[in-house]
Amino acid sequence: MKPEPASGAADEGELKLDAYLPYRLSVASNAVSGLIARAYQDRFGLTVPQWRLICVLAEDGGLTQGQLVARTVMDKVTVSRAAQGLLNRHLVARSEHQADGRSHVLALTPEGSGLHAEIAPLALAYEAALISGLAPEEVALLKRLLTRLQSAAGQLSGDPGSPTV
Template sequence: MTVQTRPEPADAAGLQLDAYLPYRLSVASNAVSRLIARAYEDRFGLTIPQWRLVCVLAEDGPMNQSALVSRTGMDKVTVSRAAQGLIKRHLLERSENDRDGRSHVVALSLEGVRLHAEIAPLALAYEAALISGLDPHEVALLKRLLLRLQGAAGVLAGEAPSPG
Protein backbone atom coordinates (compact mmCIF):
# COMPACT_ATOMS: atom_id res chain seq x y z
CA MET A 1 0.00 0.00 0.00
CA THR A 2 1.57 3.24 -1.14
CA VAL A 3 0.94 6.67 0.15
CA GLN A 4 0.78 9.37 -2.50
CA THR A 5 1.39 12.70 -0.87
CA ARG A 6 1.48 14.76 -4.07
CA PRO A 7 -0.38 14.57 -7.35
CA GLU A 8 2.88 14.95 -9.26
CA PRO A 9 4.52 12.91 -11.96
CA ALA A 10 7.66 11.24 -10.72
CA ASP A 11 9.90 13.38 -12.90
CA ALA A 12 8.75 16.59 -11.34
CA ALA A 13 9.03 15.38 -7.78
CA GLY A 14 12.77 16.00 -7.73
CA LEU A 15 12.39 19.70 -8.37
CA GLN A 16 11.92 22.00 -5.42
CA LEU A 17 12.31 25.67 -6.06
CA ASP A 18 13.83 26.42 -2.68
CA ALA A 19 16.61 23.92 -3.26
CA TYR A 20 17.14 24.86 -6.89
CA LEU A 21 20.55 26.39 -7.26
CA PRO A 22 19.81 28.92 -10.01
CA TYR A 23 16.93 30.18 -7.89
CA ARG A 24 18.98 30.45 -4.71
CA LEU A 25 21.71 32.19 -6.64
CA SER A 26 19.39 34.70 -8.24
CA VAL A 27 17.57 35.58 -5.05
CA ALA A 28 20.76 35.98 -3.05
CA SER A 29 22.38 38.06 -5.77
CA ASN A 30 19.36 40.32 -6.12
CA ALA A 31 19.22 40.92 -2.38
CA VAL A 32 22.92 41.78 -2.20
CA SER A 33 22.88 43.87 -5.37
CA ARG A 34 19.90 45.87 -4.21
CA LEU A 35 21.63 46.61 -0.93
CA ILE A 36 24.90 47.65 -2.54
CA ALA A 37 23.25 49.61 -5.34
CA ARG A 38 21.23 51.63 -2.88
CA ALA A 39 24.31 52.43 -0.82
CA TYR A 40 26.31 53.68 -3.79
CA GLU A 41 23.39 55.50 -5.35
CA ASP A 42 22.25 57.25 -2.18
CA ARG A 43 25.61 58.33 -0.90
CA PHE A 44 27.65 58.88 -4.04
CA GLY A 45 25.23 58.97 -6.95
CA LEU A 46 26.97 56.03 -8.59
CA THR A 47 25.32 53.14 -10.38
CA ILE A 48 26.78 49.66 -10.09
CA PRO A 49 28.32 49.72 -13.59
CA GLN A 50 29.87 53.11 -12.86
CA TRP A 51 31.30 51.85 -9.60
CA ARG A 52 32.78 48.84 -11.35
CA LEU A 53 34.54 51.03 -13.87
CA VAL A 54 35.95 53.17 -11.08
CA CYS A 55 37.23 50.06 -9.31
CA VAL A 56 38.87 48.54 -12.33
CA LEU A 57 40.51 51.81 -13.37
CA ALA A 58 41.77 52.34 -9.84
CA GLU A 59 43.18 48.83 -9.77
CA ASP A 60 44.63 48.49 -13.22
CA GLY A 61 45.10 52.05 -14.45
CA PRO A 62 43.92 53.65 -17.70
CA MET A 63 42.56 51.53 -20.51
CA ASN A 64 40.12 51.80 -23.37
CA GLN A 65 36.48 50.81 -23.22
CA SER A 66 36.78 47.43 -24.87
CA ALA A 67 39.38 46.50 -22.29
CA LEU A 68 36.85 47.54 -19.65
CA VAL A 69 34.28 45.33 -21.35
CA SER A 70 36.43 42.21 -21.18
CA ARG A 71 37.70 43.10 -17.72
CA THR A 72 34.26 43.54 -16.18
CA GLY A 73 32.17 41.21 -18.34
CA MET A 74 29.59 43.93 -18.82
CA ASP A 75 27.97 44.78 -22.12
CA LYS A 76 29.73 47.38 -24.24
CA VAL A 77 26.60 49.51 -24.21
CA THR A 78 26.56 49.42 -20.42
CA VAL A 79 30.21 50.38 -20.29
CA SER A 80 29.67 53.22 -22.77
CA ARG A 81 26.82 54.68 -20.76
CA ALA A 82 28.58 54.29 -17.44
CA ALA A 83 31.67 56.00 -18.82
CA GLN A 84 29.61 58.87 -20.23
CA GLY A 85 28.01 59.44 -16.86
CA LEU A 86 31.34 59.44 -15.08
CA ILE A 87 32.88 61.78 -17.63
CA LYS A 88 29.99 64.18 -17.21
CA ARG A 89 30.78 64.29 -13.50
CA HIS A 90 34.49 64.74 -14.19
CA LEU A 91 35.36 61.52 -12.40
CA LEU A 92 36.78 60.10 -15.61
CA GLU A 93 38.92 61.68 -18.26
CA ARG A 94 39.23 60.67 -21.81
CA SER A 95 42.13 61.12 -24.15
CA GLU A 96 42.55 60.31 -27.80
CA ASN A 97 44.47 57.19 -28.60
CA ASP A 98 46.87 58.27 -31.33
CA ARG A 99 47.55 54.64 -32.17
CA ASP A 100 43.88 53.98 -32.92
CA GLY A 101 41.42 56.69 -33.88
CA ARG A 102 38.44 54.56 -32.94
CA SER A 103 39.23 54.08 -29.30
CA HIS A 104 39.88 56.49 -26.52
CA VAL A 105 41.74 55.87 -23.30
CA VAL A 106 39.77 56.52 -20.15
CA ALA A 107 41.38 57.16 -16.80
CA LEU A 108 40.26 58.23 -13.38
CA SER A 109 40.58 61.92 -12.74
CA LEU A 110 42.07 63.12 -9.49
CA GLU A 111 38.54 63.54 -8.21
CA GLY A 112 37.77 60.01 -9.35
CA VAL A 113 40.73 58.65 -7.44
CA ARG A 114 39.57 60.53 -4.38
CA LEU A 115 36.05 59.16 -4.72
CA HIS A 116 37.36 55.62 -5.05
CA ALA A 117 39.46 56.04 -1.94
CA GLU A 118 36.38 57.27 -0.15
CA ILE A 119 34.08 54.47 -1.26
CA ALA A 120 36.46 51.52 -1.03
CA PRO A 121 36.34 51.27 2.78
CA LEU A 122 32.56 51.39 2.67
CA ALA A 123 32.51 48.64 0.06
CA LEU A 124 34.79 46.48 2.17
CA ALA A 125 32.66 47.17 5.23
CA TYR A 126 29.57 45.95 3.39
CA GLU A 127 31.37 42.79 2.36
CA ALA A 128 32.57 42.25 5.90
CA ALA A 129 29.05 42.71 7.24
CA LEU A 130 27.66 40.27 4.72
CA ILE A 131 30.11 37.52 5.57
CA SER A 132 30.29 38.18 9.29
CA GLY A 133 29.90 34.95 11.14
CA LEU A 134 31.18 32.89 8.24
CA ASP A 135 34.35 30.91 8.36
CA PRO A 136 36.95 32.59 6.08
CA HIS A 137 37.56 29.20 4.60
CA GLU A 138 33.91 28.97 3.64
CA VAL A 139 34.02 32.40 2.05
CA ALA A 140 37.01 31.42 -0.05
CA LEU A 141 35.22 28.28 -1.15
CA LEU A 142 32.12 30.31 -1.96
CA LYS A 143 34.05 32.61 -4.26
CA ARG A 144 35.68 29.65 -5.95
CA LEU A 145 32.35 27.94 -6.51
CA LEU A 146 30.83 31.11 -7.91
CA LEU A 147 33.64 31.31 -10.43
CA ARG A 148 33.08 27.68 -11.35
CA LEU A 149 29.38 28.26 -11.87
CA GLN A 150 30.05 31.31 -13.99
CA GLY A 151 32.44 29.32 -16.14
CA ALA A 152 30.05 26.40 -16.47
CA ALA A 153 27.20 28.70 -17.46
CA GLY A 154 29.40 30.32 -20.07
CA VAL A 155 30.38 26.97 -21.52
CA LEU A 156 26.79 25.75 -21.61
CA ALA A 157 25.80 28.99 -23.33
CA GLY A 158 28.32 28.26 -26.04
CA GLU A 159 30.99 30.75 -25.07
CA ALA A 160 34.63 29.95 -25.18
CA PRO A 161 35.70 28.63 -21.79
CA SER A 162 36.44 31.52 -19.47
CA PRO A 163 40.00 32.36 -18.46
CA GLY A 164 39.27 31.37 -14.88
Protein backbone atom coordinates in the same frame (compact mmCIF):
# COMPACT_ATOMS: atom_id res chain seq x y z
CA MET B 1 17.04 14.84 -23.49
CA LYS B 2 16.90 12.24 -20.74
CA PRO B 3 17.03 13.85 -17.33
CA GLU B 4 19.51 12.25 -15.09
CA PRO B 5 20.33 14.46 -12.15
CA ALA B 6 23.90 13.68 -11.36
CA SER B 7 25.79 13.89 -8.12
CA GLY B 8 24.63 16.40 -5.59
CA ALA B 9 21.28 17.26 -7.14
CA ALA B 10 18.80 18.18 -4.48
CA ASP B 11 17.04 15.05 -3.44
CA GLU B 12 16.46 12.73 -6.40
CA GLY B 13 14.42 13.86 -9.33
CA GLU B 14 12.24 16.19 -7.31
CA LEU B 15 12.11 19.79 -8.40
CA LYS B 16 11.62 22.08 -5.45
CA LEU B 17 12.08 25.72 -6.19
CA ASP B 18 13.61 26.42 -2.80
CA ALA B 19 16.29 23.86 -3.40
CA TYR B 20 16.95 24.82 -6.98
CA LEU B 21 20.39 26.30 -7.25
CA PRO B 22 19.86 28.82 -10.05
CA TYR B 23 16.91 30.20 -8.12
CA ARG B 24 18.82 30.42 -4.89
CA LEU B 25 21.73 32.03 -6.60
CA SER B 26 19.51 34.61 -8.23
CA VAL B 27 17.68 35.45 -5.04
CA ALA B 28 20.85 35.81 -3.02
CA SER B 29 22.49 37.88 -5.70
CA ASN B 30 19.49 40.17 -6.01
CA ALA B 31 19.43 40.74 -2.28
CA VAL B 32 23.10 41.58 -2.15
CA SER B 33 23.14 43.63 -5.34
CA GLY B 34 20.13 45.58 -4.26
CA LEU B 35 21.72 46.46 -0.99
CA ILE B 36 24.95 47.56 -2.59
CA ALA B 37 23.28 49.41 -5.43
CA ARG B 38 21.14 51.40 -3.05
CA ALA B 39 24.13 52.30 -0.95
CA TYR B 40 26.15 53.63 -3.88
CA GLN B 41 23.20 55.39 -5.39
CA ASP B 42 22.00 57.06 -2.22
CA ARG B 43 25.32 58.21 -0.92
CA PHE B 44 27.31 58.92 -4.03
CA GLY B 45 24.88 58.98 -6.92
CA LEU B 46 26.70 56.15 -8.64
CA THR B 47 25.20 53.23 -10.48
CA VAL B 48 26.77 49.83 -10.10
CA PRO B 49 28.28 49.90 -13.60
CA GLN B 50 29.79 53.28 -12.86
CA TRP B 51 31.24 52.03 -9.63
CA ARG B 52 32.72 49.01 -11.35
CA LEU B 53 34.45 51.21 -13.87
CA ILE B 54 35.87 53.34 -11.11
CA CYS B 55 37.16 50.26 -9.33
CA VAL B 56 38.83 48.83 -12.37
CA LEU B 57 40.31 52.14 -13.40
CA ALA B 58 41.66 52.60 -9.90
CA GLU B 59 43.26 49.19 -10.07
CA ASP B 60 44.55 49.19 -13.59
CA GLY B 61 45.01 52.76 -14.75
CA GLY B 62 44.15 53.87 -18.28
CA LEU B 63 42.02 51.45 -20.23
CA THR B 64 39.87 51.56 -23.33
CA GLN B 65 36.20 50.80 -23.14
CA GLY B 66 36.79 47.50 -24.83
CA GLN B 67 39.19 46.54 -22.09
CA LEU B 68 36.68 47.68 -19.50
CA VAL B 69 34.06 45.48 -21.11
CA ALA B 70 36.33 42.47 -20.85
CA ARG B 71 37.37 43.33 -17.35
CA THR B 72 33.94 43.94 -15.86
CA VAL B 73 31.83 41.38 -17.74
CA MET B 74 29.34 44.03 -18.71
CA ASP B 75 27.79 44.85 -22.03
CA LYS B 76 29.57 47.42 -24.16
CA VAL B 77 26.47 49.59 -24.20
CA THR B 78 26.37 49.55 -20.42
CA VAL B 79 30.03 50.48 -20.27
CA SER B 80 29.53 53.25 -22.80
CA ARG B 81 26.73 54.77 -20.77
CA ALA B 82 28.52 54.41 -17.48
CA ALA B 83 31.60 56.05 -18.94
CA GLN B 84 29.47 58.89 -20.26
CA GLY B 85 28.04 59.47 -16.81
CA LEU B 86 31.43 59.51 -15.21
CA LEU B 87 32.74 61.89 -17.86
CA ASN B 88 29.90 64.27 -17.19
CA ARG B 89 30.80 64.31 -13.54
CA HIS B 90 34.47 64.69 -14.33
CA LEU B 91 35.33 61.56 -12.44
CA VAL B 92 37.15 60.12 -15.42
CA ALA B 93 38.92 61.76 -18.32
CA ARG B 94 39.44 60.65 -21.87
CA SER B 95 42.58 60.92 -23.86
CA GLU B 96 43.21 60.03 -27.46
CA HIS B 97 44.41 56.58 -28.09
CA GLN B 98 47.80 56.68 -29.81
CA ALA B 99 47.43 53.86 -32.25
CA ASP B 100 43.70 53.78 -32.77
CA GLY B 101 41.56 56.77 -33.53
CA ARG B 102 38.33 55.01 -32.71
CA SER B 103 39.33 54.34 -29.14
CA HIS B 104 39.90 56.58 -26.21
CA VAL B 105 41.81 55.85 -23.07
CA LEU B 106 39.93 56.35 -19.85
CA ALA B 107 41.53 57.20 -16.56
CA LEU B 108 40.36 58.51 -13.23
CA THR B 109 40.66 62.21 -12.58
CA PRO B 110 41.87 63.31 -9.16
CA GLU B 111 38.23 63.71 -8.17
CA GLY B 112 37.57 60.20 -9.38
CA SER B 113 40.47 58.86 -7.40
CA GLY B 114 39.28 60.74 -4.38
CA LEU B 115 35.82 59.29 -4.67
CA HIS B 116 37.24 55.83 -5.05
CA ALA B 117 39.34 56.30 -1.95
CA GLU B 118 36.24 57.41 -0.13
CA ILE B 119 34.00 54.58 -1.22
CA ALA B 120 36.41 51.66 -1.13
CA PRO B 121 36.44 51.33 2.66
CA LEU B 122 32.68 51.41 2.71
CA ALA B 123 32.52 48.72 0.05
CA LEU B 124 34.88 46.56 2.05
CA ALA B 125 32.85 47.16 5.16
CA TYR B 126 29.76 45.95 3.36
CA GLU B 127 31.53 42.83 2.24
CA ALA B 128 32.80 42.25 5.73
CA ALA B 129 29.32 42.65 7.15
CA LEU B 130 27.91 40.22 4.62
CA ILE B 131 30.41 37.53 5.41
CA SER B 132 30.64 38.15 9.09
CA GLY B 133 30.00 34.91 10.81
CA LEU B 134 31.46 32.89 7.98
CA ALA B 135 34.78 31.18 8.34
CA PRO B 136 37.48 32.44 5.98
CA GLU B 137 37.70 29.00 4.39
CA GLU B 138 34.01 29.11 3.72
CA VAL B 139 34.33 32.42 1.97
CA ALA B 140 37.22 31.17 -0.10
CA LEU B 141 35.29 28.09 -1.05
CA LEU B 142 32.25 30.17 -1.91
CA LYS B 143 34.27 32.26 -4.32
CA ARG B 144 35.75 29.18 -5.92
CA LEU B 145 32.33 27.63 -6.34
CA LEU B 146 30.94 30.79 -7.86
CA THR B 147 33.71 30.76 -10.40
CA ARG B 148 32.94 27.17 -11.17
CA LEU B 149 29.30 27.89 -11.75
CA GLN B 150 30.08 30.85 -13.94
CA SER B 151 32.45 28.79 -15.97
CA ALA B 152 30.02 25.89 -16.29
CA ALA B 153 27.29 28.27 -17.39
CA GLY B 154 29.62 29.74 -19.97
CA GLN B 155 30.47 26.33 -21.33
CA LEU B 156 26.86 25.27 -21.52
CA SER B 157 25.84 28.39 -23.37
CA GLY B 158 28.68 27.99 -25.81
CA ASP B 159 30.12 31.34 -24.85
CA PRO B 160 33.86 31.51 -24.73
CA GLY B 161 34.07 34.46 -22.36
CA SER B 162 34.14 32.45 -19.21
CA PRO B 163 36.89 31.40 -16.88
CA THR B 164 38.10 27.93 -17.72
CA VAL B 165 39.72 27.64 -14.34
